[in-house]
Amino acid sequence: MEGEDRVLEAVGLVKRYGTREALSGVSLAASRGELVAVIGPNGAGKTTLLSILAGVQRPDAGSLSRPAGEVGWVPQQAALYGKLTVAENLRLFARLEKVADVEGAVERMLEQTGLADRRDDQVATLSGGNRQRVNIAVGLLAEPEVLLLDEPSAALDPRQRERLWRFILDRARAGTAVIYSTHDVAEAERYAHRLLVLADGELLFSGSPAELEAACGAGGLDFEGAFVEFLRRRGH
Amino acid sequence: MRWLLLKDLRILRRSPLLAALLVIYPIAIALLIGFAVSRGPDRPRVAILNELPASARTLSLGGEDVDVARYTRRLFEAVDPVTVRTRAEALDKVRSGDVLAALIVPPDVTRKLETGLEPATVQVLYNAEDPVKARYVQDTIKAQVQDASNALTRKLTQVALGYLKLISSGGRVSLLGRDVDVLGLERAERIVRAARRELPRASASRERLDRVERFAALARDNLSLSDDVLASVASPIRVDRKVIHGGATPLSSFAVPVALTFSLMFVTVLLAAGALALEREENAFPRLVRGLVPRSGLLAEKVGLAAICALVLALVMLAALSAFVDLGWGRFPLWIAAIALGALGFAAMGAAIGGLAREVRAASLLGVMLSLPVAFLALVPSGAVSGGAYDAIRVVSAAFPFRPTLSALDAALNRSGPIGPPLLHLAVLTLAFGAIARLSLVRFAR
Ligand SMILES: Nc1ncnc2c1ncn2[C@@H]1O[C@H](COP(=O)(O)OP(=O)(O)O)[C@@H](O)[C@H]1O
Ligand SMILES: [Mg+2]
Numbered sequence: 001m002e003g004e005d006r007v008l009e010a011v012g013l014v015k016r017y018g019t020r021e022a023l024s025g026v027s028l029a030a031s032r033g034e035l036v037a038v039i040g041p042n043g044a045g046k047t048t049l050l051s052i053l054a055g056v057q058r059p060d061a062g063s064l065s066r067p068a069g070e071v072g073w074v075p076q077q078a079a080l081y082g083k084l085t086v087a088e089n090l091r092l093f094a095r096l097e098k099v100a101d102v103e104g105a106v107e108r109m110l111e112q113t114g115l116a117d118r119r120d121d122q123v124a125t126l127s128g129g130n131r132q133r134v135n136i137a138v139g140l141l142a143e144p145e146v147l148l149l150d151e152p153s154a155a156l157d158p159r160q161r162e163r164l165w166r167f168i169l170d171r172a173r174a175g176t177a178v179i180y181s182t183h184d185v186a187e188a189e190r191y192a193h194r195l196l197v198l199a200d201g202e203l204l205f206s207g208s209p210a211e212l213e214a215a216c217g218a219g220g221l222d223f224e225g226a227f228v229e230f231l232r233r234r235g236h
Numbered sequence: 237m238r239w240l241l242l243k244d245l246r247i248l249r250r251s252p253l254l255a256a257l258l259v260i261y262p263i264a265i266a267l268l269i270g271f272a273v274s275r276g277p278d279r280p281r282v283a284i285l286n287e288l289p290a291s292a293r294t295l296s297l298g299g300e301d302v303d304v305a306r307y308t309r310r311l312f313e314a315v316d317p318v319t320v321r322t323r324a325e326a327l328d329k330v331r332s333g334d335v336l337a338a339l340i341v342p343p344d345v346t347r348k349l350e351t352g353l354e355p356a357t358v359q360v361l362y363n364a365e366d367p368v369k370a371r372y373v374q375d376t377i378k379a380q381v382q383d384a385s386n387a388l389t390r391k392l393t394q395v396a397l398g399y400l401k402l403i404s405s406g407g408r409v410s411l412l413g414r415d416v417d418v419l420g421l422e423r424a425e426r427i428v429r430a431a432r433r434e435l436p437r438a439s440a441s442r443e444r445l446d447r448v449e450r451f452a453a454l455a456r457d458n459l460s461l462s463d464d465v466l467a468s469v470a471s472p473i474r475v476d477r478k479v480i481h482g483g484a485t486p487l488s489s490f491a492v493p494v495a496l497t498f499s500l501m502f503v504t505v506l507l508a509a510g511a512l513a514l515e516r517e518e519n520a521f522p523r524l525v526r527g528l529v530p531r532s533g534l535l536a537e538k539v540g541l542a543a544i545c546a547l548v549l550a551l552v553m554l555a556a557l558s559a560f561v562d563l564g565w566g567r568f569p570l571w572i573a574a575i576a577l578g579a580l581g582f583a584a585m586g587a588a589i590g591g592l593a594r595e596v597r598a599a600s601l602l603g604v605m606l607s608l609p610v611a612f613l614a615l616v617p618s619g620a621v622s623g624g625a626y627d628a629i630r631v632v633s634a635a636f637p638f639r640p641t642l643s644a645l646d647a648a649l650n651r652s653g654p655i656g657p658p659l660l661h662l663a664v665l666t667l668a669f670g671a672i673a674r675l676s677l678v679r680f681a682r
Binding site for chain 2: 051080082097
């Protein structure tokens with residue numbers, strides 16, 4: 001199944017900042033409807049990896065299976081114009097993405113994100129949760145097959161988080177491959193089919209949550225504790 | 237790109253405080269500068285060459301000696317006089333900017349004043365490279381020479397009136413050391429009348445004497461009008477002005493390009509820098525450059541945005557200024573060329589600042605901090621600092637759009653010189669700053 005449904009594949013990605021290697025030969029793949037979580041401590045290289053997949057940065061080595069412009073990308077910080085309304089932001093990016101039916105795409109995203117009643121509010125006046133929903137909506141305007149989300153839940157309270165994940169799971173169920181980063185291990189365990197563990201730019205593990213649990217040897221500790229122990233054993 | 241431009245205009249419209257500041261601030265600055273520029277420095281240095289021989293330093297008018305120095309003292313109070321010995325030295329000092337002007341009093345001044353047959357002429361050489369300075373010197377010297385001239389006129393009039401009174405009424409006068417009794421028309425008339433009475437009624441001489449008497453009466457009556465006639469006698473001293481080099485734009489019209497250039501600079505630099513930095517501050521930059529808009533396209537959009545706004549503002553300012561200053565609307569296409577290229581130069585500079593600063597507030601601060609000194613440097617007159625420092629200032633000024641924009645606008649508005657070179661200069665600066673801005677965007681995404 002994996003071979004046929006594969007929508008994104010990256011091989012041997014390397015990124016250097018000066019002499020420092022932020023990514024050292026990371027490979028990954030994602031299939032239709034798959035939820036892939038990239039976990040790792042701060043500074044592990046998660047943002048670097050996602051922005052290379054998104055085409056914001058170019059890798060120093062390695063290859064991508066599809067042009068980066070074809071994937072949807074949701075940066076960690078909402079990339080929106082505060083002085084424009086929700087609808088104006090969506091319309092602007094739909095036009096820049098050269099979406100065929102601009103108004104249709106805007107209405108669809110307003111409806112899916114449940115922000116139809118806030119459409120004429122300036123983004124600067126929205127709560128963090130709503131701003132993040134608009135941010136994600138912009139990433140989905142062109143109906144991409146792959147959606148990249150960089151720490152999408154980091155700034156949200158538990159209720160907003162809950163709503164966010166319902167929304168993302170809906171997208172995955174509809175066939176979108178979702179790759180997201182998080183440093184919250186429990187979240188990754190709950191909402192991912194596959195986990196990639198990244199530390200100091202190195203890919204330490206790739207597999208299902210259950211497989212990671214087994215590799216960590218949870219032995220009485222909770223999953224997060226086991227994960228920290230796992231990193232420690234691997235020298236991080 | 238069109239959508240980005242519309243987006244930026246919409247954001248600008250929704251930031252009324254910023255938009256108002258961008259309009260009011262430059263206009264206020266422009267007015268202040270116009271005001272400051274129309275006031276000259278205190279006591280300008282003026283070289284004085286006195287070619288009068290020592291023997292000719294007093295005037296002999298109507299037997300009275302007048303000390304020329306009395307009339308020049310007033311001038312020396314208004315300027316900081318530098319005595320020079322030769323014409324060449326005077327010319328040198330003006331050319332090098334050591335003095336703002338040179339006043340030359342030729343040797344024949346006293347002789348011409350004494351004979352009163354032709355006006356005495358003093359010469360003023362000044363460096364008109366900078367209209368602010370030139371106008372000031374011109375005004376100061378003109379006013380002082382006018383004062384001296386008026387005083388001499390009064391003196392001459394007094395002397396002439398004395399002579400006329402003598403002719404009219406007669407009296408004693410000292411001539412060549414001897415006391416002479418002048419008859420005068422009045423007494424002449426009386427003598428003629430008495431002589432006439434002694435002649436026989438039918439005598440032909442009686443009628444001839446009648447004519448002499450009528451002439452004397454007529455002359456006396458008309459001489460009493462001479463007060464007014466003499467008062468309107470032309471100034472005895474004439475000022476012969478000579479520009480050493482540089483264009484000569486009168487100050488009031490020079491203030492217009494200065495004010496315009498300042499406004500252009502502020503609006504354009506701040507808008508381009510702010511709009512570019514905003515893309516990063518709102519984190520939109522990475523989203524835009526991953527295939528949606530090329531980096532150069534984004535730069536072009538920001539430069540275009542700033543230039544369009546600046547063009548509109550400049551035209552509004554010109555329309556408003558035309559109420560106070562006489563502007564030659566016939567050269568409108570040249571104005572547009574000067575404003576447009578100036579705006580492009582400033583916008584490219586603003587984009588470079590916005591690219592380096594990456595944050596709206598930092599970009600604005602950097603924009604102001606960089607623009608103001610450059611503008612003031614460009615306005616430093618040549619005589620104000622030493623030659624070496626002035627050369628350094630010229631080099632720095634040439635690296636920024638202020639000076640060429642000012643030259644282009646001055647050329648377009650006041651025909652102060654050819655407009656081609658400053659326009660070309662601006663085109664080069666636009667490309668150079670555009671390249672810097674483009675380089676600054678390479679690492680902009682993070
Ligand atoms: N533009 C950059 N210049 C230099 N170093 C960078 C740059 N971006 C990221 N890094 C470094 O690369 C490493 C990975 O960063 P990042 O991908 O942001 O980590 P994460 O998202 O997992 O926290 C960090 O050590 C970070 O300091
Ligand atoms: Mg990160």
